[in-house]
Amino acid sequence: MNELVAMQNAVTELMRISPLADELAGLFSKAGHKLYLVGGSVRDVMLGRGSHDLDFTTDARPQQVLDIVRGWADNIWEVGIAFGTVGVTKQGSLLEITTFRADSYDRVTRNPEVTFGDTIEEDLLRRDFSVNAMAIDLAAKKFVDPYDGMSALRDRLLDTPATPQESFADDPLRMLRAARFAAQLGFTPAPRVVKAMTEMAGEIDRITAERVQAELSKLLLADDPRPGLELMVDTGLAERVLPEVPGMRLAIDEHHQHKDVYQHSLTVLRQAIELEKTHEPTSEPDLILRLAALLHDVGKPRTREFQPGGGVSFHHHEVVGAKMARKRLRELKYSKEIIESVSQLVFLHLRFHGYGKGEWTDSAVRRYVTDAGDLLPRLHKLVRADCTTRNRRKAAALQATYDQLEERIARLREQEDLARVRPDLDGNAIMELLGLQPGPQVGQAWKFLKELRLDRGPLDHDEAVAELLKWAAANGITPPA
Structure with a gap:
């Protein structure tokens, strides 16, 4: 499709799905100010991913913004006003209006010295990626794209309006956002972006654990986290954020054949995501299950032993892995519930392999259920996802055996309350x-x-x-x- 046509269609679609934007633009125009829809809101309209939450930018200063929206908005809050942002709600929609910014950064922290700008081009230049540096002039109903974001969107490319080195030095969290967008949107980072991420991975240490955790969680909750995780590992960013994941890349020599644990874990994660949608009880994207799937084998590198005749063992890797997962998630400031749940799933993920062909007694089944507690539905999915063999007969046999275990659990539950032993x-x-x-x-x-x-x-x-x-x-x- 011609890009000019696509731009005009985006403007038309926006006005259709969000008459509030047109209404708000009229208020700003009447007060003598410009109003633009910007950032992810524009990108998502172009991608057909509508959102109730819209981001605007304006030449009006914060106090002028307050004067314009007062009496029109249902609610107003000023928490971000020091950074030029006024938040409002209207008819159930969340709108954020930010004065043009032309910030400078000390490049020691990620805190900018807030400076208000005068032009939309200057404001868009300071944004993270060109696909987020497009705007719609709401009064003129025109598309504004000074940094070729439309071409990047068409090519599904992640690039920066300024140089990546400038962008990442200003805010290293943008490197993690690149990985998140690779996962969420399926975009490929430009070579210069990958190069800058690789050279500057250590800059992520400037970012607080809480902010890192938030980006990592968004990445993991994407439909396909794998491209984002691979980008983190390939650029060295994961070594700073989640070193246990690249640590699973074990060397495989001709005498000691075993699965690459890193690739295996990415496959388990993908299969766990599929089971969220297909295995009862189905669920929305489940951060606890996904973290457990990614980290379930992190104990293998520390427990690897080569056996006579070319075998490899990982005795008690579930015990070691549970401790490692708990430590890392604590450092990333996850909640106590997430930490305990993920580490318990890692600890329990091998228990089923003692089931054999059904040799467990009813007592062993009760203990399995009791030890899993509320995590049992997730444990079912994790154990099933952990089967990555290419041998179809073996895979089918494992799934059938687990079907049998779930049936036994169901029968015992009919006889007694296993959840409250x-x-x-x-x-x-x-x-x-x-x-x-x-x-x-x-x-x-x-x-x-x-x-x-x-x-x-x-x-x-x-x-x-x-x-x-x-x-x-x-x-x-x-x-x-």
Whole structure:
């Protein structure tokens, strides 16, 4: 399609989907100011990815913006006004209006010295990528593209309005955003962008862990995170942010054949994403599952041992990997829930391989369910995704065996509440039967009865009492007469 036609179509489409933009532009025009739609809002309109949240820029200074929108907006907030941004809501839409910027950076932190600019071209030059440096003049209904963002969008190319070195020195987080856009949009970074990322990867250390984590999470939640992760690894950015991932690239020699753990983990991640959509219970993009899929084998490099005859073993890599995952996620400032959930999934991901062809007892099945707890649906998907063999017969057999395990879990659930395995006698009953006061011995007795419950399933009351009295006698506790 002719680019001029595409630009005009984008303007027309914007006005159709967002009459608020036209209405707001009229207010600014009446006050003698320009208003432009900018950034990701324009890019997404061009890509057919409409959004309720719109970003605008204007020559009006922040106080003038406040004067213009007051009485029109449903709500106004001034949290970002020091950086020239006024936020408003109108009819359920979030609108951010920022005065033209011409910032300078100290290139030690990522904090700019805020300077307001005078032209749209100057404002667009300071943006991260040319596909985000397009604007729509809302009053004139014209497309503004001084840095050839339309061509980059057509070619699905990530390039910068200024040089990449200038852009990344101003804000190193843009390197991670390049990886995120590679994942979210399927864009390919320009060679000069890749070169600058490789040369400047260490600059990411200037960015706080919280900001890094936010970008990494957005990348992982994309439909296809792999291109973004590969870009991070290939440029050395992952060595600074998530070194355990490039650390999985193990050398393979002719005598010790084994899967490349890094490539295997990327495949597991892809398969886990597919299972989010197909395996019950289906879910929206699941950050915990995706982190676990990516990190499930991070313990392998530290546990690799070469065996006589050319074999390779990774004994207890799930234990080591769980500790490594927990440490890294803490450093990235993830929430306690995410840290504990991901590390537990990494710890449990190998448990199924002891199931063999169904040799587990009901007791072992109960323990599997109990240890997984609320994570069980995710564990099902992770274990299934972890099958990456090219041998179709072997893959089908593994999936069939796991089907059998899930069926056994379902049957046991019909007989008993596996989600709430508790001893058949509670703490009060234990204290009454054994004549104990609250203390460690009550906890030990409770734990004994829970283990018995896991091993044998539900016991009737008399049987549970008899077993408790046997335990008490063995531990030197004399019940009251």
